[in-house]
Amino acid sequence: MAVMSYLEAIRETLRQEMRHDQRIIIYGEDVGVRGGVFRVTEGLQKEFGEDRVIDSPLAEAAIIGTAIGAAVNGLRPVPEIQFADFIFPAFNQIVQEAARIRYRSNGEFGVPLVIRAPFGGGVHGALYHSQSVEAFFAHVPGLKVVIPSTPYDAKGLLAAAIQDEDPVLYFEHKAAYRSIKGEVPEERYIIPIGKADLKRPGKDLSIITYGLMVSYAQKAAETLEKEGISVEILDLRSIRPLDVEMILETAKRTGKVLIVHEDNLTGGIGGEVSALIAEHALFDLDAPIMRLAGPDVPAMPYSPPLEHAFMVTSDKITEAARKLAKF
Amino acid sequence: MATLNMTPELLKEMYYTMALSRALDDRMWILNRQGRAPVVYSANGHEAVQVGSAMALNRGEDWIVPYYRDLAMVLAYGMTPREVMLHLLGRADDPNSGGRQMPAHWGLKRRHILTTGSVVATQDVHAAGLALASKVLKDGRVSMASFGEGSTSQGEFHEALNFAAVHKLPVIFLNENNGYAISVPARKQMAIMDVAAKAQGYGMPGVIVDGNDPVKVYEVTAEAADRARRGEGPTLIEAKTYRFVPHSSDDDDRAYRSREEVAEWKKRDPVITFEKRLLDEKVMTAEELKTFQQRIKDEVNDATDFAEKAALPDPATLWRYVYAD
Numbered sequence: 001m002a003v004m005s006y007l008e009a010i011r012e013t014l015r016q017e018m019r020h021d022q023r024i025i026i027y028g029e030d031v032g033v034r035g036g037v038f039r040v041t042e043g044l045q046k047e048f049g050e051d052r053v054i055d056s057p058l059a060e061a062a063i064i065g066t067a068i069g070a071a072v073n074g075l076r077p078v079p080e081i082q083f084a085d086f087i088f089p090a091f092n093q094i095v096q097e098a099a100r101i102r103y104r105s106n107g108e109f110g111v112p113l114v115i116r117a118p119f120g121g122g123v124h125g126a127l128y129h130s131q132s133v134e135a136f137f138a139h140v141p142g143l144k145v146v147i148p149s150t151p152y153d154a155k156g157l158l159a160a161a162i163q164d165e166d167p168v169l170y171f172e173h174k175a176a177y178r179s180i181k182g183e184v185p186e187e188r189y190i191i192p193i194g195k196a197d198l199k200r201p202g203k204d205l206s207i208i209t210y211g212l213m214v215s216y217a218q219k220a221a222e223t224l225e226k227e228g229i230s231v232e233i234l235d236l237r238s239i240r241p242l243d244v245e246m247i248l249e250t251a252k253r254t255g256k257v258l259i260v261h262e263d264n265l266t267g268g269i270g271g272e273v274s275a276l277i278a279e280h281a282l283f284d285l286d287a288p289i290m291r292l293a294g295p296d297v298p299a300m301p302y303s304p305p306l307e308h309a310f311m312v313t314s315d316k317i318t319e320a321a322r323k324l325a326k327f
Numbered sequence: 328m329a330t331l332n333m334t335p336e337l338l339k340e341m342y343y344t345m346a347l348s349r350a351l352d353d354r355m356w357i358l359n360r361q362g363r364a365p366v367v368y369s370a371n372g373h374e375a376v377q378v379g380s381a382m383a384l385n386r387g388e389d390w391i392v393p394y395y396r397d398l399a400m401v402l403a404y405g406m407t408p409r410e411v412m413l414h415l416l417g418r419a420d421d422p423n424s425g426g427r428q429m430p431a432h433w434g435l436k437r438r439h440i441l442t443t444g445s446v447v448a449t450q451d452v453h454a455a456g457l458a459l460a461s462k463v464l465k466d467g468r469v470s471m472a473s474f475g476e477g478s479t480s481q482g483e484f485h486e487a488l489n490f491a492a493v494h495k496l497p498v499i500f501l502n503e504n505n506g507y508a509i510s511v512p513a514r515k516q517m518a519i520m521d522v523a524a525k526a527q528g529y530g531m532p533g534v535i536v537d538g539n540d541p542v543k544v545y546e547v548t549a550e551a552a553d554r555a556r557r558g559e560g561p562t563l564i565e566a567k568t569y570r571f572v573p574h575s576s577d578d579d580d581r582a583y584r585s586r587e588e589v590a591e592w593k594k595r596d597p598v599i600t601f602e603k604r605l606l607d608e609k610v611m612t613a614e615e616l617k618t619f620q621q622r623i624k625d626e627v628n629d630a631t632d633f634a635e636k637a638a639l640p641d642p643a644t645l646w647r648y649v650y651a652d
């Protein structure tokens with residue numbers, strides 16, 4: 001099995017799926033000749049031509065709006081939004097149109113569309129190149145939202161998203177692109193959307209998280225293991241739909257839950273996961289549910305001390321988990 | 328070439344500001360390559376548009392709403408090199424954002440430079456809004472938004488022009504057309520040759536100007552400002568120019584444009600050609616030029632040293648200014 005970076009896994013999946021399905025087109029800002037600002041789509045225009053890998057005008061509403069039209073008329077568009085922070089000009093198209101078309105047409109029309117966007121901070125990206133925007137979309141019925149944490153998942157979830165009949169937002173943590181590597185099988189496979197992954201079994205507490213934070217939580221778990229604290233980690237992989245069953249299972253098994261995300265606290269996925277546990281597993285808990293999340297400030301600042309104060313880190317996870325274990 | 332208000336002093340100030348911007352810009356790239364500045368956005372190549380337009384306004388009184396490319400514009404508008412470097416290095420005393428924003432995200436209240444984010448074309452509507460207030464308040468101010476040609480594909484650009492034209496707002500839309508939006512050439516951005524042509528659809532004049540000639544830019548901007556102050560409404564100015572360096576320090580422009588093309592434009596480097604012109608026309612003496620060059624060097628060194636010694640923000644300030652209280 002080949003070892004790939006997170007970024008390579010995404011690129012190779014795009015390539016493999018495009019070879020397999022002629023209906024797939026990619027477009028967005030700088031995705032063609034330059035291969036994207038992060039080089040995720042590098043080489044794809046060369047292989048598939050300018051009709052299937054398109055440098056579009058700088059207009060997110062048009063990118064997503066035309067993708068909706070193209071999807072309805074028989075293509076499988078996989079548009080890229082250059083940074084998740086710039087998805088908002090297209091918010092209207094995603095939330096009012098893509099998400100509601102199947103419902104409002106009484107099932108007559110569907111929008112098989114995958115929107116890829118790099119998100120997340122800790123890369124000196126400041127307010128507008130660091131945002132976590134998933135909660136805005138996870139709130140909307142009709143959309144699916146996936147966030148892979150490993151190259152293996154990046155492939156399986158992207159393939160599943162492309163083959164899905166409904167609009168899927170696929171968020172890629174930009175700090176994971178080159179730093180996270182792993183084995184990726186050559187053959188095509190999918191990871192069903194809505195299935196969480198038990199990353200690590202443990203006895204004392206559960207960390208429920210997703211995306212880049214999974215690797216941070218794993219590091220924290222290793223540190224805590226040496227202190228005799230046994231940590232279970234559940235990687236949500238999909239934040240809409242959530243894998244309610246696995247969330248409740250892990251909560252019941254360890255009785256202590258720490259939910260971690262980089263997105264800010266209030267209105268984040270942690271609130272939803274907490275509510276599910278409180279509703280369905282309250283009497284299995286041995287401690288109040290704990291959340292560790294980005295602070296409730298408008299966005300991540302640039303200057304290193306401020307950026308560091310904002311970011312959820314392995315150390316902060318370790319500290320929170322230690323506190324919870326001792327409760 | 329002497330024009331209406333263009334005294335030799337004004338012309339020399341124009342040159343000085345352009346050359347200062349270039350020198351600061353060059354220093355920023357050095358700091359980036361040395362690992363002391365994580366990211367740099369450049370005005371390199373755009374100095375004539377930015378200084379020519381800014382100087383035609385009532386500086387510090389009229390509003391400007393610049394974008395990340397506008398280092399030379401904000402210098403012309405009164406931001407100091409020290410302030411620029413404090414911003415680049417994310418220092419606590421950065422007057423643009425207290426180190427919060429990525430470099431080149433300008434904003435300086437005391438000089439009427441509106442704070443700006445990264446989302447392109449949002450500033451166009453803000454400038455129209457500033458102008459709406461000026462119209463209502465009759466404060467005599469003009470507002471000017473600047474933006475790249477790629478950003479004219481955004482809906483908000485079109486919405487801003489339409490709103491401003493309908494209400495005859497005292498606003499100038501200044502397009503710095505450098506032919507590329509990162510890697511995407513203008514021909515993939517629009518099916519017309521000139522951004523200026525878009526003005527017609529909204530009912531305002533669209534003016535094309537040589538963006539490498541600061542005097543010409545000054546003239547058309549002064550005229551647009553007069554028009555705005557007379558209550559005749561907005562103007563779209565398209566200044567044709569070129570950026571000589573990659574989009575940012577994270578970009579590699581060899582992937583999408585030829586070295587020959589860059590070299591061809593460099594023959595018309597606005598700083599070099601304007602310097603030569605002022606010398607040829609005896610507006611500036613060789614002696615004066617030397618003094619300027621020394622002063623620029625000193626200013627850039629001083630700004631760098633000053634900013635590097637300045638304190639970083641206190642992490643506890645992360646929570647400040649979410650709201651007014």
Ligand SMILES: Cc1ncc(C[n+]2csc(CCOP(=O)(O)OP(=O)(O)O)c2C)c(N)n1
Binds near residue numbers: 082089445479503505
């Ligand atoms: C809404 C939005 N989408 C994408 C980006 C990312 N981005 C930053 S600059 C840029 C290109 C802008 O090109 P242009 O408007 O021509 O200005 P130039 O940089 O050439 O001066 C892009 C795509 C952004 N800042 N905002």
Ligand SMILES: [Mg+2]
Binds near residue numbers: 475476506507509
């Ligand atoms: Mg441009």
